[in-house]
Amino acid sequence: xxxxxxxxxxxxxxxxxxxxxxxxxxxxxxxxxxxxxxxxxxxxxxxxxxxxxxxxxxxxxxxxxxxxxxxxxxxxxxxxxxxxxxxxxxxxxxxxxxxxxxxxxxxxxxxxxxxxxxxxxxxxxxxxxxxxxxxxxxxxxxxxxxxxxxxxxxxxxxxxxxxxxxxxxxxxxxxxxxxxxxxxxxxxxxxxxxxxxxxxxxxxxxxxxxxxxxxxxxxxxxxxxxxxxxxxxxxxxxxxxxxxxxxxxxxxxxxxxxxxxxxxxxxxxxxxxxxxxxxxxxxxxxxxxxxxxxxxxxxxxxxxxxxxxxxxxxxxxxxxx
Numbered sequence: 001x002x003x004x005x006x007x008x009x010x011x012x013x014x015x016x017x018x019x020x021x022x023x024x025x026x027x028x029x030x031x032x033x034x035x036x037x038x039x040x041x042x043x044x045x046x047x048x049x050x051x052x053x054x055x056x057x058x059x060x061x062x063x064x065x066x067x068x069x070x071x072x073x074x075x076x077x078x079x080x081x082x083x084x085x086x087x088x089x090x091x092x093x094x095x096x097x098x099x100x101x102x103x104x105x106x107x108x109x110x111x112x113x114x115x116x117x118x119x120x121x122x123x124x125x126x127x128x129x130x131x132x133x134x135x136x137x138x139x140x141x142x143x144x145x146x147x148x149x150x151x152x153x154x155x156x157x158x159x160x161x162x163x164x165x166x167x168x169x170x171x172x173x174x175x176x177x178x179x180x181x182x183x184x185x186x187x188x189x190x191x192x193x194x195x196x197x198x199x200x201x202x203x204x205x206x207x208x209x210x211x212x213x214x215x216x217x218x219x220x221x222x223x224x225x226x227x228x229x230x231x232x233x234x235x236x237x238x239x240x241x242x243x244x245x246x247x248x249x250x251x252x253x254x255x256x257x258x259x260x261x262x263x264x265x266x267x268x269x270x271x272x273x274x275x276x277x278x279x280x281x282x283x284x285x286x287x288x289x290x291x292x293x294x295x296x297x298x299x300x301x302x303x304x305x306x307x308x309x310x311x312x313x314x315x316x317x318x319x320x321x
Contacts, residue, residue: 085266
């Protein structure tokens with residue numbers, strides 16, 4: 001017999017959703033303007049690295065639009081076919097973004113770089129390349145900082161930014177953070193390729209930079225796929241939060257045994273908890289109900305992301321028989 005409670009009086013992660021959309025809108029504005037500028041300059045100068053960067057920014061713009069689709073779908077209320085809501089839609093669309101970065105961003109950049117290595121274009125005046133890449137760095141840096149601040153809002157004492165990103169359950173935020181990190185590194189690679197090509201009067205550095213940018217995007221895509229894939233198939237909360245939940249249950253005087261606690265991330269700010277517990281056999285039913293209410297209130301106060309609580313107890317089964 002399971003005793004269940006679902007706290008669905010308001011949409012999960014309301015404040016987090018606002019922060020996520022702010023991060024996405026900042027990224028869209030930055031990437032759209034940058035993509036246009038990069039393509040124009042790539043057409044003028046013939047730079048393969050600049051074209052790779054233009055492809056990268058255009059793909060990122062499309063990816064942010066896909067994230068907005070995920071955001072919109074994830075807040076739909078539960079229905080008969082999806083009783084736990086649509087929170088995992090965000091993870092599905094984030095996984096599509098990872099595939100997009102891998103195939104369109106990484107694949108096209110590598111392909112174009114290899115083609116340019118076979119017949120490298122003549123070196124042109126790099127001034128506009130540097131100007132556009134410098135402006136791109138400013139815009140990408142702004143977008144990256146917005147996502148960094150959103151991650152820092154959930155950062156635990158002593159945790160690095162990388163650890164915070166790995167622990168984040170908000171796919172919108174960590175997707176933009178990974179994309180923008182790859183974009184900033186890509187700009188560094190593009191500048192290095194263009195500068196070395198002119199320094200050594202060698203046209204092969206520029207297309208080689210395009211291949212490196214493609215490989216960088218492939219790495220970012222693999223990281224994204226790993227993070228979103230784990231959430232999509234039902235990732236648990238982290239070990240620290242699980243230990244806190246164990247301590248909370250063990251502190252309830254009505255329980256004599258606390259078995260397994262199973263959790264599943266249903267979406268950003270939305271977690272399911274199924275707990276196997278044993279109530280004291282001498283308790284009356286109304287006393288058990290009071291104990292369940294205490295547990296619900298304590299969990300809601302300390303772990304507001306846990307919106308679905310299910311308790312399974314052999315004592316309850318015996319009593320109901």
